[in-house]
Amino acid sequence: MTAPLSGLIAAVFTPLKPTREIDLDQISKFTDYLANSPVTGIYILGGTGEGVSFSNDERRVVAEAFLKAADGRLKTIIQVGHNSLPDAKSLAEHAESLGVDAISATPPSYFKPGDVEMLVNCLAEITEGAPKTPFYYYHVPGVSGVDLSMIDFLDEAPKRIPTLAGIKYSKADLAEFKSCLSYDNGRFDIPWGTDEMLLGGLATGATSAVGTTYCYVAPLYQAIIDAVKKGDLVEAQRLQGLSVEMIRITMKHGGRGGLKASMKLVGVDCGPQRYPIWDMCEDGLKAMRKDFERAGILSYLKPFG
Numbered sequence: 001m002t003a004p005l006s007g008l009i010a011a012v013f014t015p016l017k018p019t020r021e022i023d024l025d026q027i028s029k030f031t032d033y034l035a036n037s038p039v040t041g042i043y044i045l046g047g048t049g050e051g052v053s054f055s056n057d058e059r060r061v062v063a064e065a066f067l068k069a070a071d072g073r074l075k076t077i078i079q080v081g082h083n084s085l086p087d088a089k090s091l092a093e094h095a096e097s098l099g100v101d102a103i104s105a106t107p108p109s110y111f112k113p114g115d116v117e118m119l120v121n122c123l124a125e126i127t128e129g130a131p132k133t134p135f136y137y138y139h140v141p142g143v144s145g146v147d148l149s150m151i152d153f154l155d156e157a158p159k160r161i162p163t164l165a166g167i168k169y170s171k172a173d174l175a176e177f178k179s180c181l182s183y184d185n186g187r188f189d190i191p192w193g194t195d196e197m198l199l200g201g202l203a204t205g206a207t208s209a210v211g212t213t214y215c216y217v218a219p220l221y222q223a224i225i226d227a228v229k230k231g232d233l234v235e236a237q238r239l240q241g242l243s244v245e246m247i248r249i250t251m252k253h254g255g256r257g258g259l260k261a262s263m264k265l266v267g268v269d270c271g272p273q274r275y276p277i278w279d280m281c282e283d284g285l286k287a288m289r290k291d292f293e294r295a296g297i298l299s300y301l302k303p304f305g
Helices: 024-035 056-070 085-098 116-127 150-160 174-185 195-204 214-230 233-254 257-266 282-295
Strands: 007-011 041-044 075-079 102-105 135-139 164-169 208-211
Touching: 007 214, 024 056, 041 056, 056 075, 056 085, 075 085, 085 102, 085 116, 102 116, 116 135, 116 150, 135 150, 150 164, 150 174, 164 174, 174 195, 195 208, 195 214, 195 233, 208 214, 214 233, 214 257, 233 257, 233 282, 257 282
Parallel strands: 007 041, 007 208, 041 075, 075 102, 102 135, 135 164
Antiparallel strands: none
8 A cells, every 4th residue: 555545444343243253244244335435444453343352363354354345445454453462463464465455553552562662662573574564553542551652653663664654543632643744744644543533633634534433424524524625614513513422422322332333223233242342232222323313413324335
């Protein structure tokens, strides 16, 4: 992948059967749905995809299934981060063998890298497994617990990671995000990673964004992008307000489990989740749907295919 990412990249759920085993048939249906939506790519086995909750063999199966289903219709990025660096390196090697467009990785999050030098050491070991594939560091300090300067990272990482393409920036810090975008005359690709602040990311200079809710309500976010392009700030603000309200309602009724359950509202049932994430109950889903309709959000949840 020589060109930077663009537009909306869906951080995909991993469909599971009621037994919480991987549902390969539903991966295919889910990918077909996304290929007909406004999204331009898929980010596989990240936090949304519960990558850390699967065995290495399961992660390989999921990666293969999504790559096969995408069939060149969508850009593909596979998240290979692991607390075991040799395992992460092996997953990176497997991803490259599939012809993925890019790999990405979270840092080790039990024993955490305490400074930029150690973070680079960890990521350099991982990327040795995929020496021909662009790499995006997944900066998500709210989950990983690793909150280091990304400008310092961009100073040091290229010396050890020749495949570094950029950073999947999932921290609500627009000042640092802007610094990363401007670093070395825009040398690196920095996708924005906070759905409920997409407008802020766009105003700061983002040209791509990776997010969970793009899986089922991409038309809302595409409308935000279109409003910004037209210079209609009032409309963009209104639409972003709907996103904020949608996520507030989701957390109220189902917490994190409400995100995956929302796929049912567009006719794509991605099934349950692996523990320790709670599934959303049917009563919660009905209440959430009712609140979506009341807030004017439901019309943006459209079936595709």
